[in-house]
Amino acid sequence: MIRLASFAAMILVWQAASYFADPRGLPGPAPVLLAIVDEAKSGSLFANLAVTLARVMAAFVLAMSLGSAIGYLMGRNRLADRWLDPWLVALLNLPALVIIVLAYIWAGLNEAAAIGAVAINKLPGAVVVVREGARALDPTLDEMAHVFRLPIKTRLRHIVLPQLAPYLAAATRSGLSLVWKIVLVVELLGRSNGVGFEINMAFQLFDVRLLLAYALPFVAIMLGVESFLVQPLERHASRWRGDSARRRY
């Protein structure tokens, strides 16, 4: 309820601001909605949204799976941590734009370069969060698994993953929002479709209406992914934390 009210307040503020602003600079909610409907009718809205969403998912899955594996290794193995840490720090501090431009120069203006560049941008963040989770794994449960001779598969599924779940959820959350922003930049610089490309067109025409008509539906999609996919999954994973479950066994 509070979320809905807050959302309504945001629309109201927008509506009010558009009264006082130049309609070309800040169109109100109604004209933007009309533009969305127009773009939807022509089919180009869905085509571009789908292309961008596919890139987001590909880059996200690539970065998360690779980042989780590296993060787990670094959190569990001190030698690996020492070796890889400087690389991680370098990657963390490399500007997204540099990675994107280099990827396009070295690999060409193609899909693989685009998705790869986005994944490399997201990778170090995932590594850092999952490493933190792997460091916090409970050693007493490791000992339990050792004496009961649990196979690797069982350990991963029943001991490691449940402990990493909050960290994976945090990495997913920050990751999705970061990835889709960088995907737009990648599309703007070197792709001929997708939301980023359309926003570039809108920019060249100074058409804020069109710009918002592409940006807002995408924000809505990512909001949907967060509240209908990430949050329910998280709730399911933490259902064992009842009120009385703060004690640790």
Add this chain to the structure above:
Amino acid sequence: MPPAGAATLLDVDIKSKDFRSASGRPQRALENLRLTLKRGEAGAVVGPSGCGKTTLLRIVAGLEKDFSGEVALPDHGRLGVVFQEPRLLPWRTVAENLRIAAPQATSMEVEALLDALGLSAHAAHFPGELSLGLARRVALARALAIQPDLLLLDEPLVSLDAVLSLELRERVARLINETHVTTLIVTHDLGEAIALADRIFILSPRPARMAAEIRIDAPRGRMTTEAAKAIEQEARSIIASLRSQ
């Protein structure tokens, strides 16, 4: 009761076990410690707090590799361990905890085991919803579910109130009698050792050595009150003489 002439199942022969203290000097925890258990016997290791009993158990469980000496166990022998803290998986239900540790156990076996430990009503609960006494019982059920060749119990009754502790002691005694599982119990409570064991091993203060071994001919349910008193007196005089040394 162990069949006559049963083979030795566990043979622990520890020459020494050192810990490095914070100052870097090695500190001796265990020294010249030999104990054996035949198949089906229950042994209780008794000693003052901090003498190295848990270290001994960790060595037998294979969690401490850095010691000089030998631990002989049957090849591929299964170990069921009940740690002092229950160490259950808090994100899995009681029944799931058992099944994860013992995937080969049928659901009938799991149910029977939960029933025997009075846990049937808690099968679908998460460990965080249980009291410490109940969680201990789940840990015990888990250790038994794998049908262990050797059951290791680390202070299984500590920090439970007196009534609960007695009740769980009864259950453990009954389970040892019924399943004939070879058991090694570590405890600081002499009464517990007398109530559960076929053999009592008394350790000296740190560094722990084997000070004495008491054999109980009529253990657990078959023990008379007088016999228990006599054993207690014998053990107490040994412990007192260790203190005065």
